[in-house]
Amino acid sequence: MTKTIRIGTRDSELALWQANTVKAALENLGHTAVLVPVKSEGDLNLDQPLYEMGITGIFTKTLDIAMITGKIDIAVHSMKDVPTALPKGIVEAAILKRANSADILLHKGLDFLKGDGTIATGSLRRKAQWLHKYPHHKVVDLRGNVNTRLKKLESSDWGGAIFAAAGLERINLTPSNHLSLDWMIPAPAQGAMLVVAMKNDPYCLEALSPLNHVETETCVHVEREFLRVLEGGCTAPIGALAIVKEKTLHFKGALFSLDGRQNVQVEKTVSLENTHNFGRDWALEILNNGGEDLMKEIKQVLN
Structure with missing residues (x-):
């Protein structure tokens, strides 16, 4: 049996890059695949910090529903966005080789590090670690996909904003004015891509199996x-x-x-x-x- 594998993905540039990477890998193995972009609630509501929205897996929930209801066959995620407990019937099908796991600071000059300054991030983890190192700084919320956050930083008076290095590198948007935060402990599974499928879909599970990177799987x-x-x-x-x-x-x-x-x-x-x-x-x-x-x-x- 063969079938066209429908790949669910968010429609941001980064999410589409990740989904296209999986699509190309499947096609190289002889499979047929198409992308099915889906809007998530996390993409639609940019005014509220993620932790205030009270939903675990806000970027994955819409794709989970699309998969369970049969609209898509597999979904591609930044693994750090995926809840540790997957919905019933959905399983990990492949974890791709990890990219850069580091956080980086995009800045407009580093003078602000010596005194008062303002940093932007939508992550509680990044905020806490930044304040641990720079307790006199102010941290403001920053939401949206990579491109949206870059535009917000450019038009702001912030000293800088924190991003995942892998996301910027994948879509070739890492600017020269950045600093690797090697002292900041990344989010679990940061830099790794996860492909999920239905447990009762042996065709997709078998098709995705060659894409799994065992060392990355062990670490994440x-x-x-x-x-x-x-x-x-x-x-x-x-x-x-x-x-x-x-x-x-x-x-x-x-x-x-x-x-x-x-x-x-x-x-x-x-x-x-x-x-x-x-x-x-x-x-x-x-x-x-x-x-x-x-x-x-x-x-x-x-x-």
Whole structure:
């Protein structure tokens, strides 16, 4: 049996780039695929910070519904946007090789770093880590797709804005006036692309299997397990990064208070052959070392 694989995607330039990358890979394997762009609620409501909208997976929910109702066969996501618990019937079909996982600062000159300044980001994680390092700065909310955020930065009086390096690199929009924030712990699975399909769709699952990158899959699963155990369904400033060096997995994870003043961190190494449950164990270590009280405070503020 053969069929045309309908690829669901948001209609931003970055989302379309990601979907076209998967489409080209499937076509190289001999499959036929078409794109089906879908608007998400996260794209439509740009006036409210994500955490205030109270919806987990706001960028993936619309595509989930389209898949469950049979309008699309697969969906392509930035994996950092995907909830740790997928809807019933939807499964991970492929995790592509990870791109740059770092956060970067786009700026109009770095003098503002020495005194008072204003930074823009829609991420609680980035905001908390920025305030941890620059407690006298002001952080304002910034929403929209990559192109929208770039325009808002250009027309503002902000000192800069924080972006994921991978998103800008993929669509060739990284400006020269940027600074890699190597001290900032990225979001779990940042830089990775996830393709999901229906559990009962063996054709698509088999078609996508060759696209899966095992090393990336191992790393992001540890990071997302860490996130799942820590957050308990609540949005929180959580960073996690796992990388592989010489058959060893190196992990760094942290939970920050909303104002960045407090944080609990772990830094671990483990054999690549023995990563099962370690994301959970490291999250429990965070919770047992002050993270549980920190999460209670975060939930009280956000709820």
